[in-house]
Amino acid sequence: MFNRILVANRGEIAIRIIRACMEMNIESVAVYSTADKESLHVKLATKSICIGSGRAADSYLNMDAIITAAQVTGCDALHPGFGFLSENSEFVRKCEAAGITFIGPSADAMDALGNKSTARRMMMKAGVPVVPGSEGPVEDYKKLEKIAKKIGYPVLIKASAGGGGRGMRRVYKPEDLQKLYEEAKAETRACFNDDEMYVEKLVLNPRHIEFQILADEYGNVIHLGERDCSIQRKNQKLIEESPCMFIDEDLRKAMGKAAVTAAKAAGYNNAGTVEFVLDEKNHYYFIEMNTRIQVEHGVTEAVTGIDLIKWQIRIAFGEPLNLKQKDVRLKGHAIECRINAEDPAKGFMANTGKITFLNIPGGPGVRVDTLLYNGYETSPFYDSMMAKIIVHAQTRLEAIRRMRRALLELVTEGIITNGDFDYLLLHHPDFVKGNYNVGFIEEHMDEILAWDKAVDE
Template sequence: MARELNQSITSILIANRGEIACRIIRTAKRMGIRTIAVYSDADAQALHVKQADHAVHIGASPATESYLSIDAVIHAAKSSGADAVHPGYGFLSETADFARACEAAGIIFIGPGADAINLMGDKAQAKRRMIAAGVPCIPGYQGEDQTDDNLLQQTKLIGFPVMVKAAAGGGGRGMRLVPTGEQFMDALHDARAEAKSAFGSDQLILERAIQQPRHVEIQIFADQFGHVIHLGERDCSVQRRHQKVIEEAPCPIITDKLRAEMGAVAVRAAKDINYFGAGTVEFLLDSSGDFFFLEMNTRLQVEHPVTELITGLDLVEMQIRVARGEPLGLSQEDIHFTGHAIEARLYAENPAEDFKPSTGRLNKFRLANGDGIRLDSGFKAGDEVSSFYDPMLAKVIGYGPTRDIARQRLVTALKDSVIFGVETNQSLLINILTQANFVTGNATTGFIQDHFGAGTLEDINFPADAIIIACLSRFKASLTKALATSLPLPSPLLNWSSATPIQTAFQFDELPVLVSPLDRKSFRIEFNSTSYDAKILSFNSEQIEVEISGRKLKAFWQSCGAADIAVAIEGQSYNFIDMNSVFATREAQRGAGDIIAPMHGTLAKLFVKAGDVVTAGTRLAILEAMKMQHEILADIDGTVTDVGANIGDQISANQLICSISEATS
């Protein structure tokens, strides 16, 4: 049922966080609409909170107690006088009950009707509806009989390999590729348990597995008068465990004829369910040009910027206009595509540790901008990357008149971006974008699995260039600081002279490095039985340019406390620990009651709690940094009065671990 038309929207509450909230705020403000942010405890200082005109606290840090609480969001909308709610994507964006709650509260939901959300949110139900509507679907089973015996019997009709999927969800959860019948029952039980945990439903569907397809989606838009158009396709084939990593528009191999066919099918699907607003119909495209319906996402997509760049349209503005009852004002003939856009999802995660999310403070967060680059982010330098939410830091999008220009611009932007404080997938993105199969536009859904196996994602050894730059940056920074303040040089620098080279220990496999200054700018650096001649060409508070054995190299650097130093070279970051400074810091703090971390790391163990009596030398904690463990010991006798961290926390250099009240005799 269509909503009441010609409704006024003067204020919008964004029921989301991070980059999508910032993205919606940007368009709403341009339209003269008041913006209202919501935030949890963890997001009190978040960028989207600062950018909005008004902000409402909605609960504790866990999403279930804040962003996923329908009651909390509706209360925030009412108390702030919001006319409408934009759900963004994720969280409550595809929750039919939330759309109904908005309607019941007299608040416009900027999205489709609850019936459409409910229908397309159930993969089995959606597939049955699409088959009835004549939409091509992958052969499979989406019936009610969910017994093990029946599902096993259905695989014999479908044939292996087969995909097992959660009927109620997406994002790769509850999904298993089963190559043969021998593996089916184990995969079935695993998928069922994961689906139940993730979505509250253990209903499954089965589909024939299409080998090496492309994942291609069609962006559709519909108003409340029955007009539906499509805005072309996006290729989302580069995925990790069914999670999109790189997206682009248009698809490198799609012809005008195929685009028109896929677009017409997507429009038919939307019309069949009386859809309005922004939606995405997702397909698998095989090598023969046949395509099959996967699912329909009833919301704005993470990757919508690539469509905006090639069409010149603002999809958030279109959503708002449709929600308040305006006609689209566009026909299919009005939609034109110009240029090419590629988006990379920049995550705080460690690819070498099975893409484990990385948390901590963004000591430096500098995203490179330039011609043809769009940046969508919800972070700024100094922000904390929390363990409570998705670890995406930003979307970096390259645009250009051709695909290769867009790709090259994106690669350059990623290489010139600098992120210190958390681990990221930055170098992996660069590697993906420069792989031959991606360069030629031949990437399929198996691309990452085929090109980036476990061996290629392991932690890399520190290259000589990074070691040299870390040494020189630390030396130059200390020397510059000492000269600027007219202070006596620290003892290591007094000894670090052309006459007396000093051995400086950085903690990467406890590698000793011997540095011999030859003059004010030139040095001889020795480690691993190899000697390097290096010269500092330029130096400032964040960049250094050096010449190493005749090669010129630029890098970013940052000293993150007494002992840490971070170096970034062409999108790859390295973190070092100057053990000389660690020892000096420990000595300087000897006898102090405040026990602070000498370096960045993870609090692996904690042996005390408030109220414990300790003596000098008592083990207080173990800090794990650079794969090595460091004991934190009490320097005085006394009582522990405060513990400022928990096991598993990411600890910054100079962060308080605990305090000890000195014993009185």
């Protein structure tokens, strides 16, 4: 097995990887920026090394600094976590050139799937259902206009290199097409230095369903069931759960088979996630594949009992999967709430501050992945996610009640979080019944904020 792994990330995912290394008797090296000098992942790793200033471009996105750090600390492998360089094929190739094993898919698979229009063409060829739209990138507005007219409005303009909802625009009428197209191109150019776009039919208010897959280098691929990630705000997930209460065993088998086919078509290995939209008639369509560990991986771990981080490490080392599809069983129900340092009453504006008192929820069936500790000061340089609360119970209703209890126990004095908003959302009758889709928060936002204000008063 690897002797020492460099963790090329920060926050709760860095801590999660370090903990897996500890349990596998592998040494870990934490990299950190000057802004993260007092961060928890730095304190927990076997070794730590500063790689630059607070700006991500100077530290966590600095490929040469990270690879140099791995070399000088004697690391034989590197885990990228999620975000930052986790889906950057150039970084994978730099690691390989330096003799460092990248814990993730190959650069070629990452290239094939990282460009969403290319991935779309690949899935069409493999027979995986895709949303009607352009077969590849749209080079200019005239072509976009022609395709949009053919598939019919509303349409969804998407960036080939996008992610996190950036470079995406919904267009409901022809007269708005050009303006929104130019907006999307400008945003993706600024965020990803790439303004290649494609277009597809907008499936109105679908469910967002993703399948976790594991694939080794010997062609063995399995899926670990689905996660319902439909509770979103501005295309960013807020609450995830598994299994989806509206997917029966036949549909699960069909979507799982499509996810496995997608991974095989790309020659994929390691952990990955195949994302689908599911319409009201239970027709499913491939939208993209994430070539990294997901934020919400803990939900799948809870219902399957399979440690995804440890399997990432084993697969990267060259071990074959000893799990068969028949070995995977979804037991009980799991829900995850993302806890972000943001104020829902102010448009979810991110805020910073120092934790003056912290209480982490506990008890049976509760897991909290977090970077927080008493005295921790949040940074304006990075993502606002501070913690993930994951609960597991025998039934969905029991899991909802357990999550409500956990959110009540969470105390983060010194910063404002979305914890209260999540708590109220979990009481909404439609959420409890499972009657929700990707438009749920937008539809009920004012209602939930009014409840929050009433509680404060």
